[in-house]
Amino acid sequence: MNAKNAAPETLEAVFLRDRARLLGFLARAGAGAEAEDLMQEAWLRIESLYGREAPDQPLSYLYRLLHNLMLDRRRRESRSARRDTEWADISGGAVPGISEEPDNDRRIIAEEEVRAVHAAVTALGEPTATIFRRHRIDGIVQRRIAEELGLGVSTVEKHLRRAYAALIDWRSSRDEA
Amino acid sequence: MTDANNRPQHEALDWVIRLRHADAADWAAFDAWLDADSAHADAYWPLAAADADLAAALAQPLPDAEVITLDTGRRRQWLIAALLPIAASVALVVGLWWTLAPGALPHADIVFETGAGETREASLPDGTRVALNGDTRLVLEGANPRKVRLDRGEARFVVVHRAEAPFVVSAGSAQLHDIGTVFDVVRDGKTVRVAVAEGAVLYREDAASLQLNPGDSLTRDANGTIRTARIAVMDVAAWRDRRLAYDQAPLELVAADLARATGVPVTLDPGWPDGASAAASISARNKRR
Numbered sequence: 001m002n003a004k005n006a007a008p009e010t011l012e013a014v015f016l017r018d019r020a021r022l023l024g025f026l027a028r029a030g031a032g033a034e035a036e037d038l039m040q041e042a043w044l045r046i047e048s049l050y051g052r053e054a055p056d057q058p059l060s061y062l063y064r065l066l067h068n069l070m071l072d073r074r075r076r077e078s079r080s081a082r083r084d085t086e087w088a089d090i091s092g093g094a095v096p097g098i099s100e101e102p103d104n105d106r107r108i109i110a111e112e113e114v115r116a117v118h119a120a121v122t123a124l125g126e127p128t129a130t131i132f133r134r135h136r137i138d139g140i141v142q143r144r145i146a147e148e149l150g151l152g153v154s155t156v157e158k159h160l161r162r163a164y165a166a167l168i169d170w171r172s173s174r175d176e177a
Numbered sequence: 178m179t180d181a182n183n184r185p186q187h188e189a190l191d192w193v194i195r196l197r198h199a200d201a202a203d204w205a206a207f208d209a210w211l212d213a214d215s216a217h218a219d220a221y222w223p224l225a226a227a228d229a230d231l232a233a234a235l236a237q238p239l240p241d242a243e244v245i246t247l248d249t250g251r252r253r254q255w256l257i258a259a260l261l262p263i264a265a266s267v268a269l270v271v272g273l274w275w276t277l278a279p280g281a282l283p284h285a286d287i288v289f290e291t292g293a294g295e296t297r298e299a300s301l302p303d304g305t306r307v308a309l310n311g312d313t314r315l316v317l318e319g320a321n322p323r324k325v326r327l328d329r330g331e332a333r334f335v336v337v338h339r340a341e342a343p344f345v346v347s348a349g350s351a352q353l354h355d356i357g358t359v360f361d362v363v364r365d366g367k368t369v370r371v372a373v374a375e376g377a378v379l380y381r382e383d384a385a386s387l388q389l390n391p392g393d394s395l396t397r398d399a400n401g402t403i404r405t406a407r408i409a410v411m412d413v414a415a416w417r418d419r420r421l422a423y424d425q426a427p428l429e430l431v432a433a434d435l436a437r438a439t440g441v442p443v444t445l446d447p448g449w450p451d452g453a454s455a456a457a458s459i460s461a462r463n464k465r466r
Contacts, residue, residue, distance in 0.1 A: 025204075028211040030218035063204035067196070075226050117234040136228075137235055138428065141198050160194055164228065168190070171227040 011046045014058040022062060031070055038069050045069075120170050124163050131156055132163035185220035192221060193228050287317040291330070294440020296417070301325070304337040305344060310363075310416050311437045330437060331363040333414035338376070351397055354379040360389075361414040365433055367399040374413035 015022070019039070026035040042065050055061040121129050127149055134140045134148070142160065146153045192207055199207070211217050291297050293312040300306055302322040309315060313330025323339070327348040336344045336355040344355040348364040358376030362369065371380060372394040380387045380395055380403075387403070389395055394408040415421060416438050421431070432443040 025208045025211075028208060028218070030211075030215070030222065057200055059201040060199055060204050063201070063208075064196075064199070071222070071225055071229055074222055075229060078226060114234050114237045117231060121235065133235075135194075135197065136232055139197070157194075161190065164190055164194055167231055168193075168224055168227040171231050172223070 009058055010054050011049065011058050011062065015043065015046060015062055018059060018062070022066060025063065026066055026070065029067070029070060034070075034073065038066060038073075041069055042066050116174075117171075120167060121163075124166060127151070128159045128163050131159045132167070135160055185214065185216050186224075189217065189220040189224050193224050289313075289315040289317070292440065293437055303339075303344075306335040308333045308414065308417055311440060313437070327362055327364045329364055329366075331361065331414075331416065331434075333359070333361040333417060335359045336376075350382055350401075352381040354381065356388075359413070363434075365430075367397075367401075369395075369397040370430075371395045372408050372413040374410050 022042075023035055023039055026038055031038055042062070045065060046062075121132060123129075124132060131145055131149070134145045135142065140148075142153055142156050145151075146156045149156070188210065192210065195203060196207060211221070289297065289299055289307070289309055291309045291311055291313045295311050297309045298306065299309070301317060307315065307325075310331035310333075313332060314328040315330075315332050316326040316328060318324045318326060323342045324345050324347070327346055332346075334344070334346065334355070336358045338344070338355060338358070344358075346353040346355075346362055348362055348369045349367050351369045353360070353362060353371060356377040356379060358378055359374040360376075360378050361372045361374070363371075371378060371389060373389045373391055375391055377391075378389045380389055382397070382401075382403075385403075387395065387405070389405070392407055392410050393405060394413075395403060395405050397403045412420075416434070421434055421438065435441070435443040
């Protein structure tokens with residue numbers, strides 16, 4: 001790939017060069033007939049960033065962009081499938097500089113739901129709750145969380161697994177209810 | 178979901194966590210994992226969706242706070258119209274006073290100022306005690322000893338209450354009227370935070386007013402939106418004990434407080450998600466001695 005210290009390649013260049021690989025990724029991720037469409041959507045996103053500073057790691061940026069576009073579609077589909085509380089469509093943050101298209105029908109999350117999620121995190125107990133918040137909300141890497149809390153990285157990892165598993169379980173059970 | 182015979186689920190969860198901070202190699206490994214078994218994608222996406230839903234909800238502020246939007250735009254216009262004649266006559270009186278009393282210079286303002294990392298305590302002429310946190314500028318408006326203006330930074334007041342002459346702190350467009358009180362005020366540009374330890378404070382801005390009682394805190398953001406929340410009375414002006422306590426505070430705010438208290442510039446790590454309304458529970462103890 002590009003030499004160290006050289007200016008990062010542009011997203012466009014990497015997109016075109018690794019097109020086959022990225023399209024394959026979407027197929028393997030189960031995008032099916034939507035794969036080409038997602039590639040097109042990603043390209044439009046990239047174009048709209050023209051003139052901005054290129055991300056340090058263009059390829060992982062593109063992977064994440066495609067991943068998030070696909071995730072957004074799946075979430076929208078399952079949302080319209082269930083007539084449940086509308087969750088705000090804020091999957092951004094994962095791709096710096098790209099704000100996810102806001103849903104027009106997006107509503108403010110029911111206060112009770114938000115409170116319930118916060119309570120579910122708190123119910124994890126400490127230090128699990130703090131570790132989860134640092135990782136998922138503040139976007140801190142595990143190594144740094146370990147340093148901050150004076151814990152081993154493997155301990156942080158263990159807490160994270162437990163937190164994600166419990167919360168995702170909790171979230172899924174609410175959907176089924 | 179985590180039982181051992183459900184391996185795709187197990188691995189999918191690991192990917193949800195790992196992909197938060199993935200480089201190109203991680204993504205390639207994820208791609209290879211998806212390729213290994215078509216069941217992998219089926220296991221992964223529901224977890225990823227649940228995770229994204231959780232994150233979306235967590236990005237919302239905890240709604241134990243009552244949100245009051247100061248919709249005073251129209252009322253203010255009305256108020257200005259009503260006050261204009263009064264203001265004109267006041268100006269006239271002041272003008273007259275100036276010409277009639279040419280020797281009477283206005284009292285000079287008294288300025289209390291601290292550098293970042295420095296704290297200071299002072300007594301005001303009326304006996305009110307004030308503690309200034311770092312990087313703070315407080316102006317005692319000379320003509321009225323019961324009126325102070327917080328230009329920036331943070332101050333804790335222990336007010337000597339006088340019913341006939343309320344103690345008033347102005348911070349930007351907000352005014353705080355004490356009702357016999359210990360309270361803390363932070364001003365950062367247009368953002369104002371107030372927390373009350375004892376007594377009560379009347380928060381006023383334009384036509385709106387709100388009474389804050391012990392354990393009440395109020396944040397007015399730069400857009401004029403006001404949120405109230407509860408705070409442990411012990412945590413009001415905790416900076417005086419070299420302690421900073423937060424519950425679900427935006428990280429920008431924490432960074433600003435740390436810089437003020439320590440004199441060390443604090444900036445947010447650019448690696449943190451862009452514009453995330455980061456809410457974290459941080460309790461820091463500054464053991465500097």
